[in-house]
Amino acid sequence: MPVIEITDLSDPRLSDYSHLTDVALKKARGTEHGLYLAESALVLERALGAGHRPRSVLALGGTVDEAVALVGGDVPVFSGPGELLADLTGYILHRGLIASMNRPALPDPDDLLASARRIVILENVADPTNVGAIFRSAGAIGADAILVTPRCSDPFYRRAIRVSMGTVLQVPWTRIGDWTSTRELLTRHGFHVAALALTPDAVSLRDVDGTSHDRLALVLGAEGPGLTDEALAASDTVVQIPMMHGIDSLNVAAASAVAMWALSA
Numbered sequence: 001m002p003v004i005e006i007t008d009l010s011d012p013r014l015s016d017y018s019h020l021t022d023v024a025l026k027k028a029r030g031t032e033h034g035l036y037l038a039e040s041a042l043v044l045e046r047a048l049g050a051g052h053r054p055r056s057v058l059a060l061g062g063t064v065d066e067a068v069a070l071v072g073g074d075v076p077v078f079s080g081p082g083e084l085l086a087d088l089t090g091y092i093l094h095r096g097l098i099a100s101m102n103r104p105a106l107p108d109p110d111d112l113l114a115s116a117r118r119i120v121i122l123e124n125v126a127d128p129t130n131v132g133a134i135f136r137s138a139g140a141i142g143a144d145a146i147l148v149t150p151r152c153s154d155p156f157y158r159r160a161i162r163v164s165m166g167t168v169l170q171v172p173w174t175r176i177g178d179w180t181s182t183r184e185l186l187t188r189h190g191f192h193v194a195a196l197a198l199t200p201d202a203v204s205l206r207d208v209d210g211t212s213h214d215r216l217a218l219v220l221g222a223e224g225p226g227l228t229d230e231a232l233a234a235s236d237t238v239v240q241i242p243m244m245h246g247i248d249s250l251n252v253a254a255a256s257a258v259a260m261w262a263l264s265a
Helices: 012-017 022-026 041-049 061-071 082-089 109-113 128-141 158-164 179-188 229-233 252-263
Strands: 035-039 054-059 077-079 097-102 118-122 145-148 173-175 192-196 216-220 237-240
Touching: 012 035, 012 054, 012 082, 012 097, 022 035, 035 041, 035 158, 041 054, 041 061, 041 097, 054 061, 054 082, 061 077, 061 097, 109 145, 109 173, 109 179, 118 128, 118 252, 128 145, 128 158, 128 252, 179 229, 192 252, 216 252
Parallel strands: 054 077, 118 145, 118 216, 145 173, 192 216, 192 237
Antiparallel strands: 035 097, 054 097
């Protein structure tokens, strides 16, 4: 398929890029599971490596050849001047290209945990920037999978993907239900559950030996309110990161990196 030069922004084939919110993309008509946007050649390459299927690519002139090389000749690659593409999307394509990707079906939690040893659970983390940063740390430090609660921000949101540099497309993840069923799931797979929280009975992270548990789940809570009572009740251990200078806690993304490194086996 030849590169398609954009002359008319009302072309319906460009609707995936036309000021749509993440929620609208997730509910896009004519798709099985919705869409997400992958910005930059690096993120697109990681999405393709994860087996995700592109619907089309929007590329500035200098990145057209790279886009075609990545997706092949069967995927439409639209191109045009930066100003025109900014009018279409509502933002400047600083990273040269953006791809409309078909969302994959989320895996079954049992399948995801079958061979996992270190996992992270995100309870109600609302900021997609924090979600993306946590995924990037998980990918770098070595979490095998991430579980997210129903009220957690979607890891496929554009900002989460961008902040993670595409790591949300590499670290396996899925959504879970309530804590009763989640605790049963974790028990079934032999996980010790460690919650990161400021409670009177919390033990110092310095005193926790991550190698003492073959399978370990680290639970992280929402910015501000922290973990719910249900999450704490479902945990085996509550841990906290020792602080200095009167500071009680770190941002959840920073705390995730510290805790994952300390508990890595």
